[in-house]
Amino acid sequence: MSVTERDIFSGYMTTGHDWNGIKELNSPIPRVVLWFMLVTHVYAVIIWTLYPAWPLGNTHSMGLLGGDQKIAVAADVATATAARADWTTALATEDFDTIRANPDLMGRALATAGQLFGENCQACHGAGGMGGPGFPRLSDDIWLWGGTAEDITVTLRYGINSPHPDTHVAQMPAFGRDGLLSGPEIAVLTGYVQTLGAGVVPDDPSEGAVLFQENCAACHGADAKGVEGLGAPNLTDADWIYGGDSATIRLTLLNGRQGVMPAWQPRLTDAEIRMLALYVEGLHTKGAEDAQ
Structure with a gap:
């Protein structure tokens, strides 16, 4: 013990x-x-x-100094917004040709838009707009809905297949799942689509060509080069959103495709949307320079 x-x-x-x-x-x-x-x-x-410290149901004690970080942050944001109101107002209201002709305004727009792109677009479209499976590349000259800043503004503002009433709408039918084509017909059409890199042969009597003209040409065009503004891609080039191999094309024909892009109007201001449009418009030029 x-x-x-x-x-x-x-x-x-x-x-x-x-x-x-x-x-x-x-x-x-x-x-x-x-x-x-x-x-x-x-x-x-x-x-x-x-200082604010104690929770009181839905609120909290304010403290004798009345400090509130939300109010302080809101004040800082308001100050910053007022400080850049001159050029953001111009970006929101001036036509794009006027903006492009103003180097100072373009410099401010592109510098800010680079950060906006990283925060809002890069997760899907990749760094520098290089794209990826299911997401279009933005650094080339191939566009589904138009590649000018004016066109891109509309796409950003309203989205694609989004809930916004003015959204772009495009949907690839599920030819197999919905019974529009039989299994053998899908197999034939898959093989035919893989030959389109050489172009469409006029008056081609083959089964694949006939199936294409009857089921696909209305959207992709009789020449299979796509129709800008319908969201139907060119099938004669090497640029594929989902993939151009046999298995992927067959899957696309079986189940269809319906890409979705959010409508950014509720989240971004008009000035920010138009900055992004100018930034994306210039990505193909930057992509071409990087490739050289």
Whole structure:
């Protein structure tokens, strides 16, 4: 059983614990620690009194100083918005030719739009608009809905197959799932689409060509070069959104495609949308320069 005793050197009582001859002293807490604890408690009380601290149901205590970070941030945003109101107003109201002719305005627009693109578009379209499976490449001259800033503004504002009433609408039918074509017909059409890189042969009597003209030409064109403004891509080039291999084309014919792009109007201002339109419009030029 442990026995307490007084240490002859320090004068403190021991706790009765002994580790191989080393005895634990029942010494008091150092005074500096007590002072530190006192100061921190007093500081906490002062902060609780001066600043927002305690939850009160749906609100909180405001503190004697009435500080509110939301109000402070809102004030900072308002100040920043006012400071750039001159050029953002111009971006929202001037026609694109006037903006393009103003190097200072274009510089501000593109610098800001680069960050906007990274925050809102890059997750799908990739860095520099390089695209990826299911998401069109923006750094080339191939466009489904038009590649001018004016066209891109409309696409950004209303989206594609989005809930917005003015959205672009495009849908590839599910020829297999909906029973529009049989399995053998889809197999034939898959093989035919893979030959379109050489172009459509006029008056081609083959089964694949006939199936294409009867089921696909209305959207993709009789020449299979697509129809800008309908969202139907060119099938004669090497640019594929979902993939041009046999398995992917067959899957597309079986189940259809319906790409969706959000309508950015509720999230971005008119000035921000038009900045992005100018930025995206210039991506193909930058992409061509990078490729050289």
